[in-house]
Amino acid sequence: MSAIKIGIVGFGKIARDQHLPALNTNPAYELVAVASPSSTSDSLPHFASMTAMLESMPEIDAVALCVPPTVRYSLASEALARGKHVLLEKPPGATLAEVYELERQALEAGRTLFASWHSRHAPAVEPAREWLQGRRIVGVDIEWKEDVCVWHPGQDWIWQPGGMGVFDPGINALSIATAILDDAFFFREGVLAVPDNRHSPIAADLSFASAGGYPVNAAFDFRQKGPQSWDIRVETEEGTLMLSKGGSQLFVDGTLQFEAPEQEYPGLYRHFAELIESGRHDVDVSPLRHVSDAFLLGRRVIVDPFHWEAD
Numbered sequence: 001m002s003a004i005k006i007g008i009v010g011f012g013k014i015a016r017d018q019h020l021p022a023l024n025t026n027p028a029y030e031l032v033a034v035a036s037p038s039s040t041s042d043s044l045p046h047f048a049s050m051t052a053m054l055e056s057m058p059e060i061d062a063v064a065l066c067v068p069p070t071v072r073y074s075l076a077s078e079a080l081a082r083g084k085h086v087l088l089e090k091p092p093g094a095t096l097a098e099v100y101e102l103e104r105q106a107l108e109a110g111r112t113l114f115a116s117w118h119s120r121h122a123p124a125v126e127p128a129r130e131w132l133q134g135r136r137i138v139g140v141d142i143e144w145k146e147d148v149c150v151w152h153p154g155q156d157w158i159w160q161p162g163g164m165g166v167f168d169p170g171i172n173a174l175s176i177a178t179a180i181l182d183d184a185f186f187f188r189e190g191v192l193a194v195p196d197n198r199h200s201p202i203a204a205d206l207s208f209a210s211a212g213g214y215p216v217n218a219a220f221d222f223r224q225k226g227p228q229s230w231d232i233r234v235e236t237e238e239g240t241l242m243l244s245k246g247g248s249q250l251f252v253d254g255t256l257q258f259e260a261p262e263q264e265y266p267g268l269y270r271h272f273a274e275l276i277e278s279g280r281h282d283v284d285v286s287p288l289r290h291v292s293d294a295f296l297l298g299r300r301v302i303v304d305p306f307h308w309e310a311d
């Protein structure tokens with residue numbers, strides 16, 4: 001198979017930090033252009049819009065949409081209509097309805113749609129899923145706490161409706177939980193802390209109940225200073241599993257069982273190439289469904305205003 005000609009749409013933080021190096025080191029792809037309203041690349045042709053890029057370079061086979069979620073649907077829909085394969089950064093859309101409709105359009109167009117969840121490609125996630133097979137779970141605790149000023153510097157879109165606030169990283173934890181737990185789980189109650197001057201939550205305390213009868217609790221916080229926490233603890237009758245550092249370390253009863261360097265985006269792009277080659281798609285909305293339920297059922301409290309550190 002010849003290399004997949006791919007264009008990046010939205011040349012911001014994640015495109016530069018992760019998509020660019022992952023694509024440049026994978027021979028299955030030829031990265032040919034970027035489209036972004038103002039951010040440009042030193043080494044690649046730049047277009048101010050995806051439409052301009054696809055019209056100038058009809059040879060492009062696929063696009064990676066690295067834009068904020070509220071603009072993802074219209075870009076994905078246009079790319080599919082133009083016969084392109086589409087990789088959606090997470091979250092795959094601003095609403096579930098958008099993603100279901102994109103899936104229908106992809107099937108109709110006969111093109112691959114990949115709703116990517118980068119955290120699922122963290123190296124210890126699959127070993128964790130395997131370890132949990134057949135074990136009786138007693139409870140799950142998720143702690144996903146990071147400093148928004150470090151990971152989303154100046155990104156005001158994250159505080160807008162549809163930007164999801166702390167659920168932008170929190171959904172990564174939910175993408176792992178939904179991958180490693182066999183049981184379905186359902187949102188029951190929770191508190192979303194919304195800064196007085198913003199629209200989206202800066203923190204959330206969430207309680208889910210699993211179909212297996214055990215609780216799944218999650219604490220998300222964007223105000224974390226010092227060490228960051230990206231941990232999922234699963235207590236079972238036969239020991240306690242801990243996935244740490246976003247899924248790169250696996251501990252059982254405090255003993256390190258598995259650790260590997262971070263390889264999320266290389267894994268994600270390997271999967272996208274396999275999907276394209278085999279004519280399949282991969283659209284799992286379960287993490288977004290939990291976020292949507294939390295916004296539907298969660299209780300909102302107003303907390304101190306949020307200002308970027310440089311403001």
Ligand code: NAP
Binds near residue numbers: 009012066090151168
């Ligand atoms: P970002 O730095 O704000 O970058 C978003 C980019 O999208 C901007 O560069 C912006 O372009 C571009 N854009 C906006 N509207 C566009 C449009 N209509 N057409 C083309 N480009 C458009 O945000 P980010 O951190 O990269 O996040 C983007 C997505 O990646 C989010 O869904 C986020 O959840 C996900 N993600 C982020 C991280 C992270 O650590 N930051 C990690 C994993 C996944 P201009 O700069 O040209 O104006």
